Structure formats: C-alpha cells, structure tokens
Amino acid sequence: MAQTRKVYFNGRYVEESEARVSIFDSALMYGDMCFEMTRTYKHKPFRLRHHLERLYAGLKIAEIDCGLTVDDMEKATYDLLEHNKDCFPEGMDIQIMHNVSRGPLPIYESVFEHGLEPTVTINTWPLITHMAGSADKYDKGIHSVIVPQQSVPARILDPKIKNRSRMFYQIANLQAERLEPGAYALLTDEDGFITEGTGNNFFIVKNGELYTPEGRNILRGVSRGAVIDIAKELGIPCHEINLETYDVNAADEAFITSTTVFAVPVTRFNFQPVGDGKVGPVVKSITDAFSEQVGVDIVAQAKQYKNDLESFTKSN
Ligand SMILES: Cc1ncc(COP(=O)(O)O)c(C=O)c1O
Numbered sequence: 453m454a455q456t457r458k459v460y461f462n463g464r465y466v467e468e469s470e471a472r473v474s475i476f477d478s479a480l481m482y483g484d485m486c487f488e489m490t491r492t493y494k495h496k497p498f499r500l501r502h503h504l505e506r507l508y509a510g511l512k513i514a515e516i517d518c519g520l521t522v523d524d525m526e527k528a529t530y531d532l533l534e535h536n537k538d539c540f541p542e543g544m545d546i547q548i549m550h551n552v553s554r555g556p557l558p559i560y561e562s563v564f565e566h567g568l569e570p571t572v573t574i575n576t577w578p579l580i581t582h583m584a585g586s587a588d589k590y591d592k593g594i595h596s597v598i599v600p601q602q603s604v605p606a607r608i609l610d611p612k613i614k615n616r617s618r619m620f621y622q623i624a625n626l627q628a629e630r631l632e633p634g635a636y637a638l639l640t641d642e643d644g645f646i647t648e649g650t651g652n653n654f655f656i657v658k659n660g661e662l663y664t665p666e667g668r669n670i671l672r673g674v675s676r677g678a679v680i681d682i683a684k685e686l687g688i689p690c691h692e693i694n695l696e697t698y699d700v701n702a703a704d705e706a707f708i709t710s711t712t713v714f715a716v717p718v719t720r721f722n723f724q725p726v727g728d729g730k731v732g733p734v735v736k737s738i739t740d741a742f743s744e745q746v747g748v749d750i751v752a753q754a755k756q757y758k759n760d761l762e763s764f765t766k767s768n
Pocket residue numbers: 489648649650651652653671672673674675676709710711712
C-alpha cells in the first residue's frame with residue numbers, strides 16, 4: 453500500500469483521517485486560535501522561521517502556551533516533512549499548516565480522561581490543489597472589488613495576529629462573489645483606507661514605485677515582506693502609506709500577495725481597468741526576481757499544476 457500522509461498532532465504523528473479536534477475545543481467555541489501557512493519551494497520551506505515567529509507573537513498576545521518553543525515547533529515541522537517526503541509526487545511543492553489552540557475549555561475537563569492540553573497540529577498538503585486555479589490569473593490578472601464588509605480594526609482585534617476569528621473575511625468573500633463571480637474582495641478600514649484582501653496583501657504601482665497599505669490594520673504578510681525586500685534589491689522604491697481607492701483608480705498596476713501564489717496581478721478594480729488593464733512590467737519583474745531567488749518559476753509551476761490537476765486528482 454502507498455504510504456499515506458501523517459499529521460503532527462500533540463506530539464504524535466497520526467493519519468490525516470485520524471486527526472480530530474474536540475467539539476469542546478476553544479477553537480470551535482470562540483474561533484480562539486492562531487495559525488500559519490507556509491509553502492515550500494523545491495521542497496524547502498520559504499521563510500518558515502518568519503511564519504513561526506508571527507505565530508508565536510500571536511500566541512503570546514492570546515496567552516496560549518502551546519508547550520513547545522519556537523525551536524521545537526520548527527523541528528516538529530521538519531520532522532513531519534521528513535515523515536511525509538515519499539507521499540508527494542516528484543517536484544510537488546507543499547503547503548504546511550500550523551494550527552494551535554489553547555485546547556478544550558476547562559468546564560468540559562471531565563470529558564478528557566488524560567486532562568486538558570493545548571491543541572497543536574501541523575499538516576502538509578500538495579500545493580497543486582491551491583495553485584492550479586491561479587494559473588491563468590498571472591497572465592490575465594484578477595478583478596478586485598471593495599466590499600461593504602470592513603476590516604476589524606487593530607484596536608478591536610489586531611489582524612497582525614493570524615487568527616481564525618475570520619467570519620468577516622468569509623462575509624467579504626460572499627459579497628465579492630455577489631458583485632461579480634470570481635471577483636476578489638478588498639477591504640477598507642473605518643476611515644475608508646484600503647487594508648487587505650481576505651487572504652492577501654495589496655500593492656499598487658505608480659510611476660515605477662510601489663505603494664502598499666501601512667502595517668497597522670493588516671496581517672503583515674510574509675510575501676508582502678518578500679516583495680518589499682525584492683523591491684529594494686531591484687531599486688524600486690516602496691512606500692507604506694494610507695492607500696485610498698482613488699490611488700488604485702489612478703494606479704498603473706496593482707497586485708495581491710500571499711504565500712501560495714506569491715504575487716497575482718490585479719487588472720480590474722471596481723469594474724474599471726487598472727492602468728491599461730493588462731499585466732504590468734513591475735509585477736512581472738518582481739515575480740521573475742522572486743522566482744529566480746527561490747529557484748522555481750512560479751507562473752510555470754502554476755500552469756504545470758493546472759495541466760496535471762486532473763490526473764493528480766484521479767491518482768490521489
Ligand atoms: C488576511 C490576510 N492578509 C494577508 C495574507 C498574506 O500573508 P502571507 O503572505 O504571509 O501568506 C493572508 C494569508 O493568509 C491573510 O489571511
């Protein structure tokens with residue numbers, strides 16, 4: 453029998469189908485948990501330590517003691533990758549998900565024979581299912597729409613904590629879908645400044661310079677950080693500012709960033725073209741430079757995954 457993927461579950465490696473979280477877990481009761489999503493390039497996790505440091509910053513603020521140091525968590529992640537290394541086809545990059553909650557609520561303690569413990573899980577998943585759908589978007593771009601649902605401001609629940617209290621993102625996605633099927637939600641803060649998408653950060657390009665919402669009411673994405681670093685290397689000035697919808701209307705280019713897809717061009721905004729409505733040179737040069745750094749042509753990989761998806765799904 454082919455080897456099956458395992459997940460890390462509270463110190464043990466168990467089958468994906470066996471990994472179960474209690475209905476009394478604080479994660480289910482309150483959406484009270486932190487998580488991370490990292491991806492590999494050529495099987496090497498990209499900026500895993502950045503992701504884990506962000507995770508641990510969130511855990512500290514939420515006062516969740518997961519019982520592992522960040523070094524332990526990093527080691528558990530590499531151990532899991534080693535465990536599962538033969539479960540992915542040659543050349544398949546991987547999504548690594550960390551989910552951490554404080555565990556079941558104390559009033560339900562009597563249900564748990566061995567007492568209460570935090571819930572710490574790490575799982576791996578083939579990136580093909582996430583990336584295949586983005587293949588055409590690198591060439592055509594996406595449509596971003598401002599939705600009525602606004603971001604939760606940092607003074608209420610800091611979005612820098614990557615947490616699972618995400619119903620407002622889901623509502624934003626539904627609103628975007630209603631405005632135009634396939635459109636991507638773009639949120640604003642209480643003052644109407646652009647914040648981020650429901651799973652991505654946002655950039656515009658004007659006169660060859662980058663602008664992105666300042667890091668106040670957003671998740672400070674690892675990919676956003678990578679874009680800022682690459683811009684510096686390429687000599688492209690990057691400004692973190694209060695970005696208004698007007699600025700997007702007047703922009704030459706726009707794009708979103710997130711771990712799985714890195715940077716996807718936005719060629720329409722609120723039903724109007726961004727710039728000339730085509731994918732622009734700046735997002736292309738940043739994507740090319742990043743692809744070179746990680747040793748994977750991201751656009752080619754997404755296209756390959758799109759081609760392979762059907763046969764992959766049949767055989768897995
Ligand atoms: C709300 C939000 N903003 C931004 C991002 C992008 O972050 P990263 O680049 O670390 O994936 C994510 C990723 O899940 C997100 O959920």
